Amino acid sequence: MRTTDEIYQELLSAFRERSGYGAEDACDLAVRLYAVAAQVQALECQADWVLNQSFPQTAQGAYLEDHAAMRGIARQAATRAAGTLRFSVEEAPTQDLSIPMGSVCMTEGGMRFQTTRAAVLAAGTLTADVPAEALESGSGGNAAAWSITVLAVCPMGITGCTNPAAFSGGADAESDEALRARVLDSFERLPNGANAAFYEEQALRHQGVAAAVAVGRARGIGTVNVYIAKSSGAPDAALLRAVEADLQAKREIAVDVRVLAPExxxxxxxxxxxxxxxxxxxxxxxxxxxxxxxxxxxxxxxxxxxxxxxxxxxxxxxxxxxxxxxxxxxxxxxxxxxxxxxxxxxxxxxxx
Known part of the structure; x- marks a missing residue:
């Protein structure tokens, strides 16, 4: 990439060759030539940027997503970390204590988590475990066990909270480099409707599927097992059914396909x-x-x-x-x- 000064010197040299005399640095002509050089340099930068966006090896952002879309690939969205919040009291209550859906707890660093369903801390007990998720998507929601200790929106009568196990599964939106690797891999491992790459690529098109591995002849000739996982771990039954229905519709003739959760x-x-x-x-x-x-x-x-x-x-x-x-x-x-x-x-x- 030529600099503005390099282009300016080339313009001065060309003018000198054709006119027989040069231009002083402070003269009007020199100022005009420098302005032209700056515009030419900007055009070269733009042309170089356009060239980079034209190929998946160098494209970025939305332009890389366009290359991915041509291969039937979409950027994986950010996901929220999930886990369990344990609400507690110092003395067992004589009546049930309601824990509303959306009750919020925090880490000392300010990362917030909310319950995903309503629950009850039963009379005569000291704790109640409630499923919860991070309020914000991304890897920042992954929290170690016992690190969530602050009641932000305190249910009536509840005095403490924590997380007996880690919150996991939070993932940032797929980076350009990770998406680029998948796009380039789709050229190297061309799905042909019958190979492992085909089944894995089809499974990864489903929202929530973070990884997929196809195993041929898993149960004998003509069988394929496709194992899938979410960022947070094993997939739920609904996701398994959705992916299997899709693959059953797209599989080759006389092939028995099953979509399974890993152990x-x-x-x-x-x-x-x-x-x-x-x-x-x-x-x-x-x-x-x-x-x-x-x-x-x-x-x-x-x-x-x-x-x-x-x-x-x-x-x-x-x-x-x-x-x-x-x-x-x-x-x-x-x-x-x-x-x-x-x-x-x-x-x-x-x-x-």
Whole structure:
């Protein structure tokens, strides 16, 4: 890409060759030539940008989505983290306490979560568990167990809240690089209506499907099992039925297709962090927990769980000087039938 000054010098040189005399820097002609050079440089920038958007290898944003649409691929939308909120009282009540749908609790960092149905803390009991989700979509909603402790919209009579298990499944909208990889993969693994790429691509077109792995001859000749996962884990029955109905309509003749949920396997993660003498361990711990929870999602179905990848993720967290992964102690092989989900997550300070 030529700079404005380079184009200006070329214009001056061309003028000198044709006229036999040059133009002084401060003269009117020089000013005009410099203005022309600036416009030519802007046109070259525009032409270069248009060229980049013309190919999926370099396109960005909405233009990359247009290339994806030509391959029948859409950008995966952001999803909300889901989990369970546990509401509590200090003394067992003599009558039922209502917990309305939409009751809000927060982490100390201000991330908000709301209940997705109404519930009751029964008389004579101290706690009630209620399904909930993050108020905002994205990986920021992934929260470690016991990290949600603030009642934002307090149901009458309720004095405490927490989350006995991690909130997971929150994922940011698919990045350009991830979408680009899927688009380019669709050229390398051309779906032909009968291969694994065809079944996986069709499954991934359904909203909520974060990963899909097709296994041929799973139950003998002429059979195909397609395992799918949501970002939050195994799919629900409704999603399984929708994907299977779609694939049944599109499968090749005489092929028996089944869409199945993988078996969930909880993976406990224990990490020690060194944040240095002046580091804020609480802040770094929270960021590390969020990064780990955002990584270990349903998108990893069929892919190996590599300690090297986990280590890279932890070391990329701002403030981490060093780390030590205590568990898992070894890599986990990827499998279409097994989905690793986050179990107990413990992040402690190294040397404490």
């Amino acid at each position: 969930e396997s909880r993976l406990n993660v224990t990490v020690e962090l060194d944040v240095g003498e002046n580091g804020n361990f609480a802040a770094v711990k929270s960021a590390a927990e969020q990064a780990i929870a955002g990584w270990l999602t349903g998108k990893l179905l069929g892919k190996p769980i590599l300690l090297a990848e986990l280590g890279r993720l932890i070391y990329a967290v701002g403030g981490v000087k060093n780390y030590h992964i205590l568990s898992p102690s070894s890599d986990r092989q990827g499998s279409a039938t097994t989905l690793y989900i986050l179990g107990e997550l413990r992040v402690t300070e190294m040397g404490a």
